[in-house]
Amino acid sequence: MSSESGASIEASIEVRIPTILRPYTGGAKVVSADGRTLRELIADLGARFNGLDERIMTDGALLKFINVYVNDEDVRFLGGLDLALNAGDKVTILPAVAGGAKNCGAI
Amino acid sequence: MTLRIGAHLVTALWEHAEREHPIEACGVIAGPASANLPTRHIPMENSAYSPTFYEFESKALLRLYQELDDLDEAPIVIYHSHTSTEAYPSRTDIAYAGEPGAHYVLLSTREEIAPRSELRSFRIIDGVVTEESVEIIGD
Numbered sequence: 001m002s003s004e005s006g007a008s009i010e011a012s013i014e015v016r017i018p019t020i021l022r023p024y025t026g027g028a029k030v031v032s033a034d035g036r037t038l039r040e041l042i043a044d045l046g047a048r049f050n051g052l053d054e055r056i057m058t059d060g061a062l063l064k065f066i067n068v069y070v071n072d073e074d075v076r077f078l079g080g081l082d083l084a085l086n087a088g089d090k091v092t093i094l095p096a097v098a099g100g101a102k103n104c105g106a107i
Numbered sequence: 108m109t110l111r112i113g114a115h116l117v118t119a120l121w122e123h124a125e126r127e128h129p130i131e132a133c134g135v136i137a138g139p140a141s142a143n144l145p146t147r148h149i150p151m152e153n154s155a156y157s158p159t160f161y162e163f164e165s166k167a168l169l170r171l172y173q174e175l176d177d178l179d180e181a182p183i184v185i186y187h188s189h190t191s192t193e194a195y196p197s198r199t200d201i202a203y204a205g206e207p208g209a210h211y212v213l214l215s216t217r218e219e220i221a222p223r224s225e226l227r228s229f230r231i232i233d234g235v236v237t238e239e240s241v242e243i244i245g246d
Contacts, residue, residue, distance in 0.1 A: 065203055074169075092169060095205025096165075097185060097206075098203045099197065101158075101191065101197050
């Protein structure tokens with residue numbers, strides 16, 4: 001294996017896209033992307049679908065309104081954006097369902 | 108827009124909200140993805156256990172969406188209770204609202220008003236709140 005083997009052959013990680021982000025993927029519910037870590041995968045999503053990465057992470061952190069799962073585990077409990085990924089992993093992105101009377105001042 | 112909802116579902120939401128009071132109750136009413144009609148009540152656990160905040164537990168949220176997907180259903184209604192304030196979306200509700208196709212239903216169980224008197228429905232899209240009428244239909 002050459003050290004240059006990072007050259008993409010075929011995107012190998014399946015990513016499920018929630019309804020609210022499908023305008024970025026032309027309506028696609030499942031897309032493929034690549035990355036050795038979750039951070040790289042999200043950057044690759046942004047390279048394939050302009051702006052999509054910024055709806056998942058900003059300033060190097062996952063947005064709190066978004067949940068990301070790798071093989072059905074919430075990445076917040078797995079190492080977050082530095083989590084190592086492997087070909088065949090399945091990633092699911094979902095908007096958190098949350099709210100409440102307390103004003104969080106998030107907007 | 109109008110939310111059309113069965114009377115038995117409205118009763119179920121109130122029962123859930125009253126059972127959890129003063130903690131905020133939350134959940135969804137699913138329905139066929141192709142129709143705009145809520146049919147299946149799925150109460151969710153509020154993992155925040157708070158009188159002023161609710162959140163679907165992360166794993167439960169994933170299981171819910173996988174189940175909806177398998178059944179070709181959508182979260183037609185996403186509801187929660189406000190236990191000391193009016194049934195109107197807070198800034199937090201608006202910031203988190205991530206389902207542009209859902210009816211966001213709020214119920215108030217605050218003690219200054221008559222029981223089961225305040226249930227309202229909203230669309231929340233890109234930070235814009237639009238109230239809609241609620242039509243309760245017979246079972």
